[in-house]
Amino acid sequence: MTTAEARADGAAAPPGAREPTARRRRTPGRAPSDPKPIVGWLFIAPNLLGVLAFTFIPLVSVILLSFTEWNLVSGFGGIEFVALDNFIAVFQDPTFWRSLVITILYAGVAVPLTLVVGLALALALNRDIPARGLLRAAFFVPYIVNIVAIGMTWQMLLDPSAGLMNQFLGIFGLEHLPQWFASSHWALPALILVTIWAQAGYANLIYLSALQDAPTQLYEAARIDGAGRWASFRAITWPSLLPTTVFLLVTLFVGISQTFGMIALITNGGPGDSTTTLSFYMYQTSFQFYRFGYASAVGLVTFIGIFALMLLMWRAQRGKALHD
Amino acid sequence: MTETSTAASGTATRPSSSGGGTGPAARQAQRRRRDRIRRWSWGIPMWILALVFLLPFAWMISTSLKPDLEAFAIPMQWIPDEPRWENYTEVLFGENSILLAFWNSVFVAVLRVAGELTTATLAGYAFAKLRFPGRGKVFIAYLATSLIPAQLLLVPRFVYFQELGLYDTLWALILPGMFTVLGTFLMRQYFVSQPDEFAEAARLDGASEFQIFFRVYLPNATSMISALAILTFVWSWNDYETPLVFLSSPETFTLPMGLTSFTDENGAMAAGLSMAAAVISIIPILLVFLIFQRRFVRAMTESALK
Numbered sequence: 064m065t066t067a068e069a070r071a072d073g074a075a076a077p078p079g080a081r082e083p084t085a086r087r088r089r090t091p092g093r094a095p096s097d098p099k100p101i102v103g104w105l106f107i108a109p110n111l112l113g114v115l116a117f118t119f120i121p122l123v124s125v126i127l128l129s130f131t132e133w134n135l136v137s138g139f140g141g142i143e144f145v146a147l148d149n150f151i152a153v154f155q156d157p158t159f160w161r162s163l164v165i166t167i168l169y170a171g172v173a174v175p176l177t178l179v180v181g182l183a184l185a186l187a188l189n190r191d192i193p194a195r196g197l198l199r200a201a202f203f204v205p206y207i208v209n210i211v212a213i214g215m216t217w218q219m220l221l222d223p224s225a226g227l228m229n230q231f232l233g234i235f236g237l238e239h240l241p242q243w244f245a246s247s248h249w250a251l252p253a254l255i256l257v258t259i260w261a262q263a264g265y266a267n268l269i270y271l272s273a274l275q276d277a278p279t280q281l282y283e284a285a286r287i288d289g290a291g292r293w294a295s296f297r298a299i300t301w302p303s304l305l306p307t308t309v310f311l312l313v314t315l316f317v318g319i320s321q322t323f324g325m326i327a328l329i330t331n332g333g334p335g336d337s338t339t340t341l342s343f344y345m346y347q348t349s350f351q352f353y354r355f356g357y358a359s360a361v362g363l364v365t366f367i368g369i370f371a372l373m374l375l376m377w378r379a380q381r382g383k384a385l386h387d
Numbered sequence: 388m389t390e391t392s393t394a395a396s397g398t399a400t401r402p403s404s405s406g407g408g409t410g411p412a413a414r415q416a417q418r419r420r421r422d423r424i425r426r427w428s429w430g431i432p433m434w435i436l437a438l439v440f441l442l443p444f445a446w447m448i449s450t451s452l453k454p455d456l457e458a459f460a461i462p463m464q465w466i467p468d469e470p471r472w473e474n475y476t477e478v479l480f481g482e483n484s485i486l487l488a489f490w491n492s493v494f495v496a497v498l499r500v501a502g503e504l505t506t507a508t509l510a511g512y513a514f515a516k517l518r519f520p521g522r523g524k525v526f527i528a529y530l531a532t533s534l535i536p537a538q539l540l541l542v543p544r545f546v547y548f549q550e551l552g553l554y555d556t557l558w559a560l561i562l563p564g565m566f567t568v569l570g571t572f573l574m575r576q577y578f579v580s581q582p583d584e585f586a587e588a589a590r591l592d593g594a595s596e597f598q599i600f601f602r603v604y605l606p607n608a609t610s611m612i613s614a615l616a617i618l619t620f621v622w623s624w625n626d627y628e629t630p631l632v633f634l635s636s637p638e639t640f641t642l643p644m645g646l647t648s649f650t651d652e653n654g655a656m657a658a659g660l661s662m663a664a665a666v667i668s669i670i671p672i673l674l675v676f677l678i679f680q681r682r683f684v685r686a687m688t689e690s691a692l693k
Contacts, residue, residue, distance in 0.1 A: 102596045103519030110510035111525065113566020118532055121543035128542065135546075191422075192430040200680060201437040204444070207672050209625040211643040212665035216447045219658060225459035227446060260440070265687070272688040321538055324627040328647070342538055349542050350632055362539045370534060 129359035136353065149360035159361060161336060162344040169251060169340055170320045173258045177315055178308065180259055181266020186300075188267070189274045199271065203264035210261075210324035217257045218244060218329050247337035250330055254338055258319060266311050273307040274300075309380040313373050320369060341365045444669075451475070451662035455651060458658035474663040478649070485664050487638065488645030495560050495641060496623040502565025503619045504612060511574025512600050516586060533568045541632050548633060559633035560641070564623060570615055573689075577611040578604060614686030617679055624672055642668045 129150070132143045153159050188199055205213065220227045221243035229240045243253040277300060285295040321342045326332060332339035332347065339347070345365065349358035445465070450458045452470040478485055513519070514526055544563065548554040553562070581604060589599045605612075627643040634640055637648065646668055649660035676683055 100519040103513045103517035103522060106513035106517060106596075106600070107510040107525065110506035110566050110571055113506060113562070114529070114532065114568060117544070117563040117566060118535065118540065118568065119528075121540040121547070122532065122535055124543035124546075125539055187429070187433055190429050191426050192433055193426060194430075194434075196680075198430075198433055198437055200676070201441055203684075204441065204673070204676075207621055207625070207676055208669050209643045209646075209672070210627050211646045212447070212668055213443075215646065215656060215661050215665060216443050218656075219450070219458065220443060220446060222459065225461060227442075227463055230461060230463060260443075268684060268687055272684075317536075321536055323538065324643075327631065328627075345538065346541075346628075346632075350545075355542050355546070358542055362542070366536060366539050 125359045125362065128356050129363050131356040133356045134353045135355065142356075145356070149357050150364065152357065153360050153364050158336065158339070158344060159341075159364075162339045162341045165251065165336075165338065166320055166340040166342075169255060169258075169322070169338075170316055173255045173262075173319050174312065174315045176255070177259050177262045177266050177319075178311055180263040181311070182270050182304070182308075184263065184267040185270035185274055186296075189271060199268075202267050205261045206264040206268075208261075211328060213257070213261060214325045214328040217253075217260075221253055244329055245334065247334040250334060250337045254322075254325065254330070257325060258322065262315060262319065266315065269307060269311055270304065273304055277303050305380070309376060313376055316376075317369060317373065447662050447665055450658055451666050453659050455657045455659045458662075471659065474659045475667070478660055478663045478667065483648050483660075485642065485645045485648075485667065488640045488642045489667070491557060491639065492624060492642040495557050495564075496620050498561045499564035499623045500616050500619045502561070503567060503570045504616060506566050507570030507574045507615065508605065508608070508612065509600070510571045511576075512578050512604060514571065514575040515578035516581075516583070516600075516604070517596070529568050529571065533572065537563075538628070541628075545632060554633060555635050555639055557639055557641075560623075560626070560629055563629075564619070570619065573615055574608075574611065577608055581607065610682065610685070611689075613679070613682055614689060617675060617683050617686050620675060621672060 130144060130146060132145045132148070133141060184202055188195060188202075192198060221229075223229060223240065223242040223245045226243070228243070232240055241249045241252070243249050281299045282295055285299060290298065320340070322340065323342050323346060326338050326340060326343045327346065330338040332343050341361070342365070345358055345361050348354050348361055352358075446463075449465050449467065451474055452472065453467045453474075454471055457464070457467065480486070514522065514529075544559075545554070548559045553559045585603050586599050589603050594602070625643065626641070630641050630644045634644060637645075640648070646661065646664045647656075649657045649664060651657045
């Protein structure tokens with residue numbers, strides 16, 4: 064969107080400045096003053112070589128590794144080609160399926176709630192409020208703080224016996240206080256709680272900037288027609304935010320399904336395997352069990368799954384947009 | 388629902404149902420008062436909500452000034468009787484000083500930002516403004532690679548870094564961070580939006596391609612470059628997964644790793660020291676955020692919308 068606008072600007076910028084000769088020079092084929100092809104390659108070379116070395120070669124390697132059985136201890140000589148065995152094993156691995164379910168539960172609850180909280184905050188902060196800028200910044204702070212500082216703090220805040228949260232809940236005389244990260248039932252909800260808290264500021268920020276583009280003259284018209292707040296939200300605000308919502312849905316889903324730091328720091332996948340998400344399972348198989356071949360297969364299956372889901376979401380949104 | 392835009396015109400067109408005042412001046416004063424009440428009646432609850440939202444940070448600061456055992460006192464005491472500033476001196480200069488980790492984090496972040504800015508502006512400019520054979524194909528390859536999560540690449544990188552002797556050195560964090568596809572995209576998007584005419588004019592004047600890039604286009608790109616710099620700095624500063632995999636000895640730890648090293652004699656987390664270290668780790672990022680807030684927000688939203 065921004066590109067298209069800017070391009071239109073660029074084309075319209077110097078209206079009288081374009082001479083007929085300049086027009087002719089733009090015809091396809093290399094004009095005399097065009098740079099030599101080698102120059103372009105020289106410009107991209109530093110980045111391209113780095114991307115080849117640190118992204119492309121590892122990517123090819125991970126695909127090759129997924130067809131092998133290999134742990135680090137056996138050295139390079141120990142790499143053994145096993146064809147599709149790893150992939151077959153992945154689909155027969157109960158821990159894989161369990162982590163898939165946990166990932167879906169985790170992201171499936173955390174992503175929509177983060178969106179709702181972010182949107183509610185954005186609507187509330189898009190009003191005329193004293194010191195609005197500072198207020199907006201306040202909600203964004205958790206998002207920019209490193210996950211270790213956040214994780215350690217919440218681990219103590221959610222301490223079952225002495226944490227601030229349960230001290231607070233205790234005021235209401237609750238009998239069975241949630242045991243949070245100490246219980247296999249409560250660890251995932253605790254993780255979801257902290258995730259929403261940390262991510263809502265990001266959703267809020269993106270929604271706020273989208274609200275600035277909302278069609279203000281429509282609100283006026285809607286009000287004259289006697290539409291209430293809820294009606295004009297549903298008829299005007301929500302549809303105009305749809306692309307932003309889909310964008311956030313995709314990015315939050317990708318980000319949250321890859322949550323790793325907090326799990327590694329606080330729960331190490333437990334208690335039991337109650338917080339072993341796919342990304343943590345991948346880490347475990349690679350760097351706690353050193354099953355590199357199998358871990359590569361887990362990683363590829365996970366990535367392809369998430370990628371397919373992203374595609375589906377985009378297509379669903381495009382279909383809806385066309386339908387409207 | 389969006390009140391800002393409609394508030395002003397809303398009050399202007401609304402029939403004066405409230406009545407009361409006689410002259411236009413009195414009515415206006417009344418309207419102004421009503422607006423002020425409305426501002427604060429939204430503002431105060433939102434401020435309270437924000438304070439609740441930030442409560443974990445207040446707890447963090449409070450605990451950082453307490454002896455370890457007092458962290459879990461019931462009821463919680465927000466302002467300790469005797470603030471224990473020694474926690475900070477201990478964390479900074481004590482046995483497990485995080486100063487080295489702090490320095491490592493700075494070193495990694497600075498080199499990553501410098502490398503990223505150099506390679507991403509050059510490549511982004513070339514993809515946007517220079518025509519050369521194969522450009523389209525390379526760009527498609529970049530597009531495809533951009534979707535790959537770093538998590539998937541940890542195993543092969545781990546193996547290669549061990550072979551190359553980069554494992555357990557800061558270069559294992561710096562090098563992959565210097566050449567990114569995402570940074571190249573952001574810069575390309577920016578340069579695409581710039582007119583071609585500058586380059587054409589400069590070429591006629593006999594400027595070299597590098598001069599055109601460096602003297603004509605780069606100076607105009609400062610806002611996008613600073614946005615990319617801020618984003619890279621934040622990612623680098625907060626990264627926990629990469630150091631956890633690629634670093635093993637405490638001398639190479641970056642801050643997020645260093646934070647976890649404060650334990651009591653039973654191996655449990657030492658609350659006061661850990662929180663003091665956490666506060667120190669947040670300060671640089673908070674400063675960057677507060678100083679560059681507007682650019683920061685633009686960086687976040689622009690990288691989002693592209």
